[in-house]
Amino acid sequence: MIAKKLIIKRVIILLFSYMALALNIVNAKTFIKGEIIAGGIIIVNVSPGSTVKLNDESIMISDKGVFLVGFERKPQPTQILEIYNENVLVEKITLNVKIRSYEIQRINGINKDKVDPPQSVIDRIYMERNSVKESRKKSNLITSTYYNNGFVLPAKGPISGVYGSQRILNGKPRSPHYGIDIALPKGHEVVSPMDGIVVFSNNDLYYSGGTIIIAHGQGLTTSYLHLSEILVSVNDIVRRGELIGKVGATGRATGPHLHWGAELKGKRIDPKYLDVFN
Ligand SMILES: [Zn+2]
Numbered sequence: 001m002i003a004k005k006l007i008i009k010r011v012i013i014l015l016f017s018y019m020a021l022a023l024n025i026v027n028a029k030t031f032i033k034g035e036i037i038a039g040g041i042i043i044v045n046v047s048p049g050s051t052v053k054l055n056d057e058s059i060m061i062s063d064k065g066v067f068l069v070g071f072e073r074k075p076q077p078t079q080i081l082e083i084y085n086e087n088v089l090v091e092k093i094t095l096n097v098k099i100r101s102y103e104i105q106r107i108n109g110i111n112k113d114k115v116d117p118p119q120s121v122i123d124r125i126y127m128e129r130n131s132v133k134e135s136r137k138k139s140n141l142i143t144s145t146y147y148n149n150g151f152v153l154p155a156k157g158p159i160s161g162v163y164g165s166q167r168i169l170n171g172k173p174r175s176p177h178y179g180i181d182i183a184l185p186k187g188h189e190v191v192s193p194m195d196g197i198v199v200f201s202n203n204d205l206y207y208s209g210g211t212i213i214i215a216h217g218q219g220l221t222t223s224y225l226h227l228s229e230i231l232v233s234v235n236d237i238v239r240r241g242e243l244i245g246k247v248g249a250t251g252r253a254t255g256p257h258l259h260w261g262a263e264l265k266g267k268r269i270d271p272k273y274l275d276v277f278n
Contacts, residue, residue, distance in 0.1 A: 030083065030091060037098040039163055039270030041070045041220075041262075043277070046083050050090075053082045060218050062145050068218055070264030071097050073164050073176060102164035105177060107254060114207065114252035115169045121206055128205050132213070135200035135234075139215030140265055146195040147216040151277035152241050154193045154224065155258050157184040163270035178268040179223070179261035186228050186256040188247040192238040193222060194277055201230050208259070209250025214238060219265035222274070226253045 034042035046052065048065040055076070061067040069081070075097045083091040117125060161181030167174045192214055199221065200213035210227030228248025238244060249256040262271045 030093065032093075034276035035098070035273060036071070036095050037273075038071055038075050038100045039073055039268075040097075040273045041068060041264060041269050041276060043068060044081070046091075047085065049085070051084045051087075053080075053084070055079055060143065062143065062218070064145075066145055066148070068147070068220055068264055069095070070220075070267040070269045072267045072269075073102070073178070074099075100164065102166060102176065103162070104168065105161065105165040106168045106171075108170055109254055110169050110252060112170065115172055115174070117206070125206050128202075128207075131202075132200060132205075132211075135213055136221055136263065136266075139199050139213075139221050140219040142197065142215050142217050142219075145217045146197070147218075147220055147277050149195040150240050151194050151275055152191065154222075154244075154260055155182050155184055155188060155190050155247065157182045157188070157258075159183075160257055161259075163272065179225075179259050180271050182258045182260065184247045184256065184258060186246070186248050188256075188258075189243055190224055190227065190245045190247060190258055192240060192242050192244050193274060194240050196222075196238055198232045198234050198236045198238060198244075201232060201234055203230060203250075205251060207252045209253065210245065210248055211251075212244055214244070221263050222271065223259075223261040223263070225259035225261070226250050226257060228256075 029047050031045040032042050044067050046065045048063060052059050052061050052067060054069055059067055077097050079095040081093040082089055160183040161177055163180060165177045167177050194216050196214040196216040199215045203210050205211050208225035210230050212224045212230055213221050215221050224245060226248050227245040229246040232244045247256050247258050260271050262269045262274055
């Protein structure tokens with residue numbers, strides 16, 4: 001009889017551990033939502049008041065115990081999350097990051113000054129890069145979890161460029177493509193996919209033309225490039241689904257499209273994984 005009870009108990013324990021695995025529950029306290037994959041982003045819930053380290057570096061966590069982890073195009077395949085309660089390590093989670101392979105994309109017919117910029121615009125490009133960097137740094141300090149209020153696509157249309165592809169522009173190898181291109185006619189509406197605060201807006205950047213960057217909290221930003229019109233200003237609070245600008249072909253573009261990018265504290269992520277905020 002005792003043996004039978006023990007077997008039943010074991011079966012129940014086994015069932016629970018399978019369920020926990022299926023639901024991505026690491027233990028009762030930690031919950032991970034999202035895919036652990038190159039270019040991906042996950043939402044982690046731990047006990048409020050915990051402190052967290054990712055690969056030995058402290059990360060920002062909300063009072064409700066929520067934080068984000070993003071994975072680069074070619075991430076470290078094994079990453080360690082450590083969760084502390086009152087400075088005592090209570091949990092250590094190994095994140096095994098799925099690796100992806102990327103396609104090669106050749107684009108020809110780009111204005112040659114936008115592939116090899118002339119000396120006269122080098123300073124301009126440098127200054128523009130710095131102001132973008134500064135606004136991203138500011139976004140790292142935003143503690144509000146705007147990203148908690150849901151997600152919609154910024155625009156719907158055929159995908160003409162995917163994240164990660166190795167780019168060959170006019171026959172010359174250039175940086176990988178960090179975003180999704182959505183081919184749409186000039187003037188098509190672009191909405192904010194999530195709540196957030198506008199941290200950058202400029203009508204005329206050398207490479208990206210009309211550009212908006214929105215911060216969604218804890219260092220998560222999304223960007224909208226090549227816009228023909230910008231309808232928001234820096235420090236505006238935007239809501240999910242709110243109109244922010246219109247599709248264009250400004251900057252380095254061969255035709256009208258929306259380039260949609262995403263970044264988490266310096267790690268460029270694949271916007272397709274932002275549906276984790278749904
Ligand atoms: Zn693009």
